[in-house]
Amino acid sequence: MAHKNIKLTWLNFLHLYQPVNTDEHIIKEATEMSYKRIIRALEENPAIKFTVNISGSLFIRWKDLGYGDLIVRIGKLIKRGQLELTGTACYHPIMPLIPLLEAERQVKENENLLKENFGPDFKPRGFFLPEMAYSPAVAKLVKRLGYKWLVLDELAVNGALGKVDTSRVYLDKATGLKVVVRNRKLSNSYVPETITGILAGDRKTFGDQETDIITTATDGELYGLRYIDQTGVFEKLLRHKDIITETFSGFIASHPKTETISPPLHSWETSEKELAKGEPFNLWQEKTNTVHKKLWGLAAMAYETVESFRHDKNYHWARWHLSRGLASCTFWWASAKDFRLLSPLSWSPDEIERGTNELIRSIRTLEDENSRETKIKAEKLYIAIKKMIWERHWIYYWKKT
Numbered sequence: 001m002a003h004k005n006i007k008l009t010w011l012n013f014l015h016l017y018q019p020v021n022t023d024e025h026i027i028k029e030a031t032e033m034s035y036k037r038i039i040r041a042l043e044e045n046p047a048i049k050f051t052v053n054i055s056g057s058l059f060i061r062w063k064d065l066g067y068g069d070l071i072v073r074i075g076k077l078i079k080r081g082q083l084e085l086t087g088t089a090c091y092h093p094i095m096p097l098i099p100l101l102e103a104e105r106q107v108k109e110n111e112n113l114l115k116e117n118f119g120p121d122f123k124p125r126g127f128f129l130p131e132m133a134y135s136p137a138v139a140k141l142v143k144r145l146g147y148k149w150l151v152l153d154e155l156a157v158n159g160a161l162g163k164v165d166t167s168r169v170y171l172d173k174a175t176g177l178k179v180v181v182r183n184r185k186l187s188n189s190y191v192p193e194t195i196t197g198i199l200a201g202d203r204k205t206f207g208d209q210e211t212d213i214i215t216t217a218t219d220g221e222l223y224g225l226r227y228i229d230q231t232g233v234f235e236k237l238l239r240h241k242d243i244i245t246e247t248f249s250g251f252i253a254s255h256p257k258t259e260t261i262s263p264p265l266h267s268w269e270t271s272e273k274e275l276a277k278g279e280p281f282n283l284w285q286e287k288t289n290t291v292h293k294k295l296w297g298l299a300a301m302a303y304e305t306v307e308s309f310r311h312d313k314n315y316h317w318a319r320w321h322l323s324r325g326l327a328s329c330t331f332w333w334a335s336a337k338d339f340r341l342l343s344p345l346s347w348s349p350d351e352i353e354r355g356t357n358e359l360i361r362s363i364r365t366l367e368d369e370n371s372r373e374t375k376i377k378a379e380k381l382y383i384a385i386k387k388m389i390w391e392r393h394w395i396y397y398w399k400k401t
Contacts, residue, residue: 007212007242007243007244008195008198008199008212008213008214008242008243008244009212009213009214009244009245009246009251010195010214010216010243010244010245011051011180011213011214011215011216011245011246011248011251012050012051012191012216012217012245013050013051013052013053013128013151013182013215013216013217013218013248014038014050014051014052014053014217014218014219014220014223015052015053015055015128015217015218015219015220016035016038016052016053016054016055016058016219016220017053017054017055017057017058017092017130017219017220018030018055018057018058018061019057019091019092019324019327019329019354020057020058020060020061020091020324020327021324021327021354021358022061022329022354024065027058027061027062027065028065029225030220030221030225031062031065031067031070033221033224033225034220034221034222034223034224034225034226035070035220036070037223037224037234038050038052038220038223039070039073039074039077041234041235041238042077042082042083043073043077044235044238045238045239046080046082047245048082048238048245049081049082049083049084049245049246049247049250050082050083050084050245050247051083051084051085051086051126051151051247051248051249052083052084052085052086052220053085053086053088053128054074054085055088055089055090055091055092055110055130056088056090056091056106056109056110056113056114057090057091057092057327059071059113059114059117060113071117074117075117075118078118081247084124084125084126084247084248084249084250085114085118085124086124086125086126086127086128086151087107087110087111087114087124087126087127087128087142087145087147088107088110088127088128088129088130089103089106089107089110089129089130090106090107090109090110090113090323091106091323091324091326091327092130092131092327092328092329093106093130093323093326093327093328094130094131094133094267094281094284094285094328094331095129095130095133095135095138095141096133096134096135096137096138096265096281097133097281097284097285097296098299098303098326099303100137100138100141102303102323102326103138103141104141104145105323106323107141107142107145108145109323111123123146124147125147125148125149125249126147126148126149126150126151126248126249127142127147127149127150127151128150128151129142129150129152130328131267131268131269131283131284131328132151132152132153132217132266132267132268133266133267133280133281133284134150134152134156134263134264134265134266134267135265136174136175136263139172139174139175139177139263140174140175142175142177143175143176143177147177148177148178148249148252149177149178149179149180149248149249149252150172150177150178150179150180151179151180151181151182151217151248152179152180152181152182152263152266152268153181153182153184153217153266153267153268153270154166154181154182154183154184155184155263155264155266155270155272155275156170156179156181156261156263156264156266157170157181157261157263158261159264159266159272159275160272161184161185161272162184162185164181164183166180166181166182166183166213166214166215167212167213167214167215168255168257168258168259169251169252169255169256169257169258169259170258170259170260170261171258171259171260171261172261172262172263173260173261173262174262174263178252178258179261179263180215180248180251180252181215182215182216182217182268183214183215183216184268186214186216187216187217187218187268190222190227190229190233191216191218191222192229192233192234192236192237193229193233195214195237195243196233196236196237196240198214199240199242199243217268264280265280265281266280267280267281267283269283282335283331283332283335283337283346284328284331284332284335285331286335289334289335289336290388291334291352291385291388291389291392292331292334292335294381294384294385294388295330295331295334295352295355295356295385296331297381298356298359298360298378298381298382298385299325299326299330299359301363301374301377301378301381302322302325302359302360302362302363302378303322303326305362305363305366305371305374305378306318306319306322306362306363306366308371309366309368309370309371311368312366312367312368312371313367314365314366314367315366317365318362318363318365318366319362320362321358321359321361321362321365322358322359322362324355324358325355325356325357325358325359325361325362326355326359327355329351329354329355330351330352330354330355330356330358330359331355332346333346333347333348333351333352333355334347334352334389335347347393349389349390349393352385352389353386353389356382356385356386359382360378360379360382363375363378
C-alpha cells in the first residue's frame with residue numbers, strides 16, 4: 001500500500017490530438033500551453049518515461065505551422081527511451097463506427113507519417129484506439145497490422161468502474177493482444193495533484209485499488225490548456241524522490257503473467273448505465289439523437305459514393321475530405337453532453353458544420369457525371385442537417401450555455 005517513503009510507479013499515457021481542419025490558433029494554443037510543456041518536462045527530467053499517442057493529423061498541422069523543431073525534440077526523446085509512441089488512426093475516427101477498410105487506411109497513413117518523422121523502420125508496439133473505443137473487430141485489425149498491445153479503460157476488464165486492478169497486464173481473449181487499463185477516477189482528476197496527495201499519504205482519491213502502481217491515461221491538453229497549474233505541481237512531481245515512471249511496453253515486458261479478459265464494446269467515456277443499455281458509443285452515435293442519425297447518414301453516403309468512384313480523377317481529393325469528415329469531433333459536438341469540470345458543453349453548430357462540410361465536399365469533388373443523382377440527395381441531407389443544428393441551437397441548446 002502506498003504511503004510516505006514508499007515509491008510509486010506511475011504509468012502515464014498521454015493523448016495528443018487536434019483535428020486536422022481546426023483553426024490555426026487552436027493548435028498553437030494547445031501546443032504552446034500543453035504539448036511543449038510535456039516535452040520540456042521530459043527533457044529536464046532524464047529519468048522520466050511516458051507513453052504518448054500523437055495523432056497523424058497533429059503531425060500534419062505541426063509541419064504546416066512550423067513546429068518541425070518540436071518533432072525533432074520528440075525524436076530525440078524516443079531515441080533516449082523516455083518517450084514511447086503508439087500507433088493510432090490518423091484522423092481520430094471512432095474506429096468501431098466506420099468501415100474496417102477505412103480504419104485500416106487511416107492506421108496505415110498514420111504509420112507512414114511516423115516513418116516520415118522518425119525513420120523508415122519506426123514501428124510502435126502499442127496502439128491507441130481513438131477515445132479508447134474498443135470492438136473485437138477493430139482489435140483484430142490492430143493485431144493483424146502487427147501491434148502487440150492496447151491501452152483501454154478499466155471498463156474493459158469486467159464492465160465495472162472502481163473495481164479493477166489497473167496495475168496488472170491483461171490479455172484480450174479475442175486477439176491475444178496484451179492490454180493495460182487506466183484508472184478512470186484518477187485519470188479524470190488533475191493527475192499530478194492527485195498523485196502528489198497519494199505520496200503524502202492521502203488515499204481517498206485512489207479508489208479501492210491497493211497497489212503502488214498507478215496507471216492513468218488523459219488528453220495531453222490537461223497539462224496547461226485545460227488546467228492551469230499555478231504552482232507547477234507537475235514539474236515538482238517529476239522531481240519527487242518517491243516517483244518512478246515506466247513506458248507501457250517496458251511495464252508489459254516486466255509483467256509476463258496475464259489475466260484473460262473479453263472487453264465489451266466501450267470507450268473511455270462510456271458509463272456503466274450506457275454499457276447496460278447497449279449504447280457504448282452514444283457520445284458519437286446516440287439512438288435518440290436525430291442530428292447523429294443524419295450525420296451518420298451523410299457519412300455513409302459519402303463513404304459509399306467516394307468508394308464507388310475510385311476511377312474518378314479527383315478520387316484522392318474526395319478521400320482527403322472524407323477522412324477529415326469522419327473525425328470523432330464531427331459527432332462529439334452534436335452530443336450535447338455536459339462535461340463542465342474540464343471541458344465545455346459538447347454542443348457546437350460551428351464544429352458540426354466543419355465536419356459536415358468535409359463530408360459534402362468529398363461528394364462534390366467527384367467529377368464523374370454518374371455521381372450527379374447522389375450529389376443531389378447528399379445536398380438535400382446536408383441542408384437538412386444545417387437547418388436542424390441551427391434551429392436547435394437558438395431554440396434549445398443556446399439556453400444551456
